[in-house]
Amino acid sequence: MRRRLRIRLTLTHAVVALLAIGVMATTIYVGGDRRFASYLNEVQRARSASVVQTLVDTHAAPDGWDASAIYALSRVAMLSNVDVAVYSPKGQLVFTLQGRHPGGSTEVARDQFDVQSYPVVVDGEQVASAEIYTPRDIRTAAEDAYQSALARNVIIAAVGALLLSLLVSLIVSRRVTAPLEELTDAAREVVQGNLDVRVAPRSEDEIGVLAGAFNEMAGRVAQDEQSRRDMTADLSRELRAPLAAMHSRVEALQDGVLPPAPEDLQAIGAELERLERLLEALHDLSGLESDDLDIELRELDLADAAREAVATAAAAFAAKGVALSTDLSPTAVRADRRRLTKVAANLLDNALKFTPAGGRVVLAVAGGDPPEATRGGARAHLRVSDNGRGIDPADLPFVFDRFYRGGSARDTQGVGLGLAVVRGLAEALGGTAVASDGPEGGAVFTVFLPLAR
Numbered sequence: 001m002r003r004r005l006r007i008r009l010t011l012t013h014a015v016v017a018l019l020a021i022g023v024m025a026t027t028i029y030v031g032g033d034r035r036f037a038s039y040l041n042e043v044q045r046a047r048s049a050s051v052v053q054t055l056v057d058t059h060a061a062p063d064g065w066d067a068s069a070i071y072a073l074s075r076v077a078m079l080s081n082v083d084v085a086v087y088s089p090k091g092q093l094v095f096t097l098q099g100r101h102p103g104g105s106t107e108v109a110r111d112q113f114d115v116q117s118y119p120v121v122v123d124g125e126q127v128a129s130a131e132i133y134t135p136r137d138i139r140t141a142a143e144d145a146y147q148s149a150l151a152r153n154v155i156i157a158a159v160g161a162l163l164l165s166l167l168v169s170l171i172v173s174r175r176v177t178a179p180l181e182e183l184t185d186a187a188r189e190v191v192q193g194n195l196d197v198r199v200a201p202r203s204e205d206e207i208g209v210l211a212g213a214f215n216e217m218a219g220r221v222a223q224d225e226q227s228r229r230d231m232t233a234d235l236s237r238e239l240r241a242p243l244a245a246m247h248s249r250v251e252a253l254q255d256g257v258l259p260p261a262p263e264d265l266q267a268i269g270a271e272l273e274r275l276e277r278l279l280e281a282l283h284d285l286s287g288l289e290s291d292d293l294d295i296e297l298r299e300l301d302l303a304d305a306a307r308e309a310v311a312t313a314a315a316a317f318a319a320k321g322v323a324l325s326t327d328l329s330p331t332a333v334r335a336d337r338r339r340l341t342k343v344a345a346n347l348l349d350n351a352l353k354f355t356p357a358g359g360r361v362v363l364a365v366a367g368g369d370p371p372e373a374t375r376g377g378a379r380a381h382l383r384v385s386d387n388g389r390g391i392d393p394a395d396l397p398f399v400f401d402r403f404y405r406g407g408s409a410r411d412t413q414g415v416g417l418g419l420a421v422v423r424g425l426a427e428a429l430g431g432t433a434v435a436s437d438g439p440e441g442g443a444v445f446t447v448f449l450p451l452a453r
Contacts, residue, residue: 006177013169014162021158028154029147036146044114047080048132052118055086055130059122064094073097083113083133089126112136179207183214195222223398243275295336295428299452302380303328303365305337309344310363313352321357324348327364331380332452335429340382343425346418347384347445354443355388362386367451379431380449387442391435399435422447 054076058069065073065086077084077099084097113133120128182199189197198215201208250268306328317324333340344363351361364383391399400423419435422445426433431449438444 005180006173009173009176010166010169013165013172017162017165021161025154025158028150032150044134047082048116048118048134051076051080051082051084051132052120052130055120055128056122059120059127061122064127070095070097074099081135083135085131085133086120087129087131089128094128176207179203179211183211186214186218190218190221195225295339297334297336297429299332299334300337300340302331302333302335302340302382302449305335305340306344306363306365306382308341309348312341312345313348316349317352317361320352322352322355323360325360325362327362327366329366331365331367333380333449334452335449339425339429343422343447344382344384346422347382347447350418350445351384351386351388351443355386359387380451381446382449383444383446385438385442385444387438387440390437390441391443396435396437400433419445 051073054073055065058065058072060066060069073084074097077097080099082099084099086094086096088094113135115131115133117129117131119126120130179199179202186197186199195218198218199211201211201215306326310324310326314324348361348363355361362385364385365380367380400419419433423433426447426449429449431447433445433447436444436446
């Protein structure tokens with residue numbers, strides 16, 4: 001089953017070779033036969049010219065040719081394999097030379113010869129005419145021998161070319177199909193759950209590019225699978241902690257172990273708020289992925305939305321001992337205020353997680369791209385920078401992926417939804433979100449939004 005492509009390639013090369021051999025053989029037979037016929041004609045003309053020139057050279061006035069001259073002419077005729085009949089200017093037969101069929105009559109067997117007539121001119125005067133008889137069987141035998149040799153050589157060349165083409169096609173088809181077979185085996189391994197399988201690109205052509213793309217795909221599938229497992233564990237932990245805390249307090253209140261007090265209700269309320277934030281993030285992400293998010297675009301000041309997020313997060317920053325400062329310039333954008341506040345709040349919450357006590361977080365808003373931005377065109381930007389632990393270079397391309405939590409984030413709360421929501425909301429508002437390392441350590445997250453016209 002898996003050898004079909006190799007067999008098809010081999011057969012294709014063999015058919016192409018056979019077609020090429022057929023075209024070559026036809027060309028050789030047609031063109032070669034014509035050229036050989038032309039060659040035979042040239043040879044015969046040269047031999048006839050030799051006989052006529054001998055007649056001219058041996059002519060002696062006034063009697064013409066004596067016995068010694070005729071003997072010399074017979075030797076030339078015999079060497080040329082022709083018969084000769086010499087006639088006087090009045091058409092009377094002077095003598096004949098039978099170089100090919102001695103003892104026979106040229107008149108009787110005339111239909112078996114090709115006859116050519118030539119004038120014999122001596123000192124500008126025609127002294128005789130010569131008819132030269134060339135036996136047709138000589139030409140036929142030469143042509144048959146040539147065609148037999150040509151056919152034999154073409155057959156040998158065809159068989160050799162076919163065998164060579166089959167050998168080359170086997171080698172080429174193997175080189176083409178072997179990587180594909182390896183890719184097929186690797187794909188089956190992935191289907192069966194082995195996400196660690198990889199293939200080694202053997203070349204830089206299309207198949208090598210395909211192998212590289214397969215490795216990237218397998219790596220991404222493995223990463224998504226690991227993210228799914230981590231997400232399941234994180235969701236379980238995030239749900240278990242507040243539920244366990246609420247359950248223990250309610251149980252203690254029911255059993256009378258703890259007297260009812262406002263602090264208990266506040267603790268339960270805090271845990272409920274934590275669950276509510278988690279469910280809200282899941283709801284936002286679901287709406288973004290299904291394009292079913294309610295967005296109300298209107299012109300507003302991006303700095304006002306940032307101030308609202310800062311006011312909400314100030315207490316948490318103070319409790320952890322992290323300084324929060326702002327650099328807000330009035331910047332008009334066309335966006336959804338609630339969604340912008342959510343973006344700023346998620347970025348501040350993310351910065352707070354990774355900034356130790358005594359650290360600093362800065363939220364800045366301005367119109368136009370910051371100097372380090374590579375995007376073209378003037379846009380508003382909302383930027384949150386911190387001096388915390390920063391982002392591992394290996395995690396940088398994936399920080400906005402849903403449920404992704406790098407190695408440095410495994411010891412913090414959350415399930416990897418905050419930054420995914422930031423990117424989704426930024427794109428829903430017509431902007432983008434990027435992450436980078438800070439020039440003095442820490443991380444920098446920047447959201448670009450189109451300026452209001």
